[in-house]
Amino acid sequence: MTTHAVELHGVTAGYGLGPRRVTALEEVTVAFTAGTFTAVMGPSGSGKSTLLHCAAGLDRPAAGSVRIGGTELGPLGDDALTVLRRDRVGFVFQAFNLVSTLTAEQNVALPLRLAGRRPAPGELTAALAAVGLAGRAAHRPGELSGGEQQRVAIARAMISRPAVLFADEPTGALDSATSRQVLALLRGLADEHAQTVVMVTHDPVAAAYADRVLLLADGRIVDDLPRADAAVIAARMARLEVPC
Numbered sequence: 001m002t003t004h005a006v007e008l009h010g011v012t013a014g015y016g017l018g019p020r021r022v023t024a025l026e027e028v029t030v031a032f033t034a035g036t037f038t039a040v041m042g043p044s045g046s047g048k049s050t051l052l053h054c055a056a057g058l059d060r061p062a063a064g065s066v067r068i069g070g071t072e073l074g075p076l077g078d079d080a081l082t083v084l085r086r087d088r089v090g091f092v093f094q095a096f097n098l099v100s101t102l103t104a105e106q107n108v109a110l111p112l113r114l115a116g117r118r119p120a121p122g123e124l125t126a127a128l129a130a131v132g133l134a135g136r137a138a139h140r141p142g143e144l145s146g147g148e149q150q151r152v153a154i155a156r157a158m159i160s161r162p163a164v165l166f167a168d169e170p171t172g173a174l175d176s177a178t179s180r181q182v183l184a185l186l187r188g189l190a191d192e193h194a195q196t197v198v199m200v201t202h203d204p205v206a207a208a209y210a211d212r213v214l215l216l217a218d219g220r221i222v223d224d225l226p227r228a229d230a231a232v233i234a235a236r237m238a239r240l241e242v243p244c
């Protein structure tokens with residue numbers, strides 16, 4: 001039995017065709033242990049978002065394989081892939097992607113509705129309370145602050161208790177106090193619910209909340225640090241960003 005929630009093996013991915021082809025990931029092999037929180041860092045254009053999208057089954061790599069919970073994604077058709085993502089994967093993006101005409105509670109309920117499930121009594125209230133928004137259930141996104149909207153997005157990603165949560169710059173648009181709340185929430189998913197969290201970030205302070213920090217450069221993993229404090233992470237990042 002695997003203890004890896006997500007595994008990438010020899011993953012190569014890129015964009016465009018022919019002479020305009022850009023290689024974004026080159027033969028990346030990495031596994032994410034169930035119940036851990038990993039930060040993915042690296043200079044702009046190093047392939048972080050592409051890694052996240054391939055690992056989450058949102059993009060199909062040009063070569064290599066991706067497994068989520070032991071299921072290889074490559075052979076799955078689009079419908080089967082959609083079902084697997086719906087059942088096992090949650091996403092939080094920098095742009096909160098909330099539906100502006102729905103209330104916070106209705107936004108949180110969306111993944112359940114898409115899966116044809118009715119929320120259990122109290123389930124939505126509990127999900128909003130878990131992100132500190134019990135009093136905001138009836139507010140629409142336009143009536144919430146950026147941090148509150150991001151917390152609604154996290155509650156929505158958590159409602160189906162996905163085995164893996166992918167977050168792309170989830171604190172990029174937030175002030176530092178709100179960022180800390182969001183990062184503590186993500187940390188709690190791993191610690192209290194054994195969910196696996198993979199988060200792209202540019203911020204060493206955010207990465208210091210993770211159990212592990214992967215550093216990417218030019219589409220390859222160039223460093224793999226165990227939990228470290230922000231100063232150590234910042235120093236490793238600075239080394240990558242100095243032109244050779």
Ligand SMILES: Nc1ncnc2c1ncn2[C@@H]1O[C@H](COP(=O)(O)OP(=O)(O)OP(=O)(O)O)[C@@H](O)[C@H]1O
Nearest residue numbers: 015016022023024043044045046047048049050051
């Ligand atoms: N849709 C696209 N079409 C063409 N090239 C793309 C596309 N998306 C990304 N790329 C290229 O692929 C490479 C990796 O991009 P990716 O977005 O994965 O990097 P990143 O590390 O997440 O960058 P950033 O920190 O700036 O968001 C870059 O060279 C980028 O220009």
